[in-house]
Amino acid sequence: MRRILLAAATVTVLAAGAVAVWFLTHPREPEAHRISVRESAREIAYLPHYLAAALGYFEDNGLRLSLTTAPRGVVGPAQEKFDLYLVPLDRLMVDGPVAFAALTGKDPNFLLGREAKPDFQWESLRRHTVIGDPPDATGEAALEEILRRLELVPQTHVTVIQHLPVHLRVGAFLAGTGSYIILTDPMAALLEKAETGFALVSLAEAGRVPSRVCAATPEFLQTHPDIALGYCIAVFQAQEWIAQKSPAEIAVVAAPFFPYLDLETLERVIARNKALGLWPANPLVEEDGYQNLQNWLIQSGELPQAVPFHQAVVPSFARESVEGGTVPPPPQ
Numbered sequence: 282m283r284r285i286l287l288a289a290a291t292v293t294v295l296a297a298g299a300v301a302v303w304f305l306t307h308p309r310e311p312e313a314h315r316i317s318v319r320e321s322a323r324e325i326a327y328l329p330h331y332l333a334a335a336l337g338y339f340e341d342n343g344l345r346l347s348l349t350t351a352p353r354g355v356v357g358p359a360q361e362k363f364d365l366y367l368v369p370l371d372r373l374m375v376d377g378p379v380a381f382a383a384l385t386g387k388d389p390n391f392l393l394g395r396e397a398k399p400d401f402q403w404e405s406l407r408r409h410t411v412i413g414d415p416p417d418a419t420g421e422a423a424l425e426e427i428l429r430r431l432e433l434v435p436q437t438h439v440t441v442i443q444h445l446p447v448h449l450r451v452g453a454f455l456a457g458t459g460s461y462i463i464l465t466d467p468m469a470a471l472l473e474k475a476e477t478g479f480a481l482v483s484l485a486e487a488g489r490v491p492s493r494v495c496a497a498t499p500e501f502l503q504t505h506p507d508i509a510l511g512y513c514i515a516v517f518q519a520q521e522w523i524a525q526k527s528p529a530e531i532a533v534v535a536a537p538f539f540p541y542l543d544l545e546t547l548e549r550v551i552a553r554n555k556a557l558g559l560w561p562a563n564p565l566v567e568e569d570g571y572q573n574l575q576n577w578l579i580q581s582g583e584l585p586q587a588v589p590f591h592q593a594v595v596p597s598f599a600r601e602s603v604e605g606g607t608v609p610p611p612p613q
Contacts, residue, residue, distance in 0.1 A: 313345040314508050320350050320367035322447075323538065325466040325550050326389040326493040327367050329560055331538040332531070333519040341518075342511035364505075365512070366496045370566075370574060371419045373496055374588045380494035381502060381595045382513050386561035386570065387485035388492045389465040389554065390420040393454075393478040401481040403431050410440040412450050412462040417584070420463050422577035423487035429580065454478065466550045467542055474546055485557045490574045491566045502595055509595075513602035516564045523560050528552035564599040 320327060330348075333339050339346050346365075366378055373380050398405070406428070414421040421443060425435050435441050445453055454462040455477055463484060464472070472478030495512065502509050523531060532548040539547055554560070561567075568590050578584035 313340060313343050314505070314511075316344055316346045316365060316508060316512075317363045318346050318348045318365045318367065319361060319363040320348060321369065321372075322465075323350050323467075324389065324493070325539075325554055326385045326559065328531075328535060328551070328554075329384050329516045329519040329523065329564075330367060330495070331535055332522060333515040335534050335537065336519065336522065338515035338518045339512070342515045344508065344511050344515065364497065364501060364508075368494065368496055369419045370491055370494050370571070370593075371417055371422065371578065373494070373593045374575070374578070374584060378496035378498050379502070379593055379595050380491070380496045380566050381509055381598050382495040382516050382564040383491040383493075383561055383566045383570075383599070384495060384516065384564070385493040385559050386489055386491060386567075387557065387559055388419055388423040388487060388490055389559055390414075390423065390463045390484040391465070391469045391480040392424070392461055392463055392482050392484065393469055393472060394461050394481050395478065397479040398481055403427065403433065403482070406433060406439045406461065408438070409461065410442060410459040412445060412454050412459040413441040413443050414463060415447075416443045416581065417578060419490065419492040419574060420465070420484060422574060422581055422583070423484040423490070423492075424463055425581050426487045426577045427484065435581075466554060467539055467547070470542070470546050470550045483557050485559065487577075488570075488573050489567070490570045490577075491561070492574070494566060495564075499595070502598070506598070509598040510601055513564045513599045517599075517602045520560060520563060523555070524562065528555060531555075563603045565603060566594045566596055566599065568594075568596075 334346060334348070367384065368378075370380060392411070394401070411424070413424055421441070424441070428435055428439055433439050442459060450462065451464070451468060451472070453459070462478065464478075469478070469480050473480060495516070497509065528548045528551040531551050532544055535551070536542075536544060536547060542550070571590050571594060575584060575587060579587065
């Protein structure tokens with residue numbers, strides 16, 4: 282009996298030793314960080330984020346993200362506790378989250394009319410009504426900047442409706458309110474497909490501005506710098522992939538994020554936004570673009586005073602991803 286027990290003990294010790302040796306020689310993969318992300322809306326502007334998820338770039342950088350869309354287009358970091366936020370930059374010029382990665386380099390809005398006008402001129406807006414964004418939103422600021430340049434004074438030469446809640450704007454337009462409306466894709470494309478609205482011009486011509494960004498609270502960035510850097514590297518990889526691929530190839534990968542769009546429409550949406558240079562070459566939030574938006578908001582009376590760049594933006598993670606990130610070759 283003693284021999285049997287001794288043999289069993291010996292086997293147990295040897296087995297434990299073998300397991301220990303295996304763990305020492307076969308280190309486990311680091312556990313992925315589980316990150317909750319809240320987006321303001323499902324917009325084509327956030328395409329670099331969607332592609333980074335679809336192509337596995339987030340997982341490659343140790344991140345496992347869960348994405349939810351805010352109801353009625355309103356993200357409230359003060360009430361909602363998420364790790365990251367995909368939001369318009371204008372939402373961050375107050376206390377709260379700060380931007381650390383740029384997803385766009387221009388405003389993604391289009392001006393839509395009730396009829397197609399290949400020879401559209403901005404002067405056509407004189408004495409007409411436009412359904413715009415809230416007065417302090419990036420799209421509204423871009424629209425008013427263009428109007429000012431052309432000496433079309435908002436609310437004098439052109440009436441701009443600013444008070445409609447985001448989720449009621451399209452319904453109001455379809456019900457007959459206003460002659461024009463500003464919308465981003467894919468909603469703009471859906472109205473075009475239904476022939477109830479026609480994109481006439483892009484508000485991207487207002488100038489360069491990082492209108493859509495990824496943001497987090499300063500506390501989160503200080504506590505989880507590895508997550509912020511991993512996110513920036515993944516988005517940078519996706520931006521490189523967008524630059525190298527055709528709209529058709531991009532549409533196939535992005536399709537699961539837009540199940541209500543047929544592939545042909547999605548390809549057209551991606552093609553026109555890519556041609557406009559909507560998505561930047563890297564995730565750096567450029568200070569010049571930030572200053573552009575700030576100047577627009579000050580001129581429109583929506584920002585009482587300048588907000589220092591480093592109060593609303595933390596550029597260090599994006600800069601490190603660009604200077605030291607390794608971008609893999611795009612999939613074949």
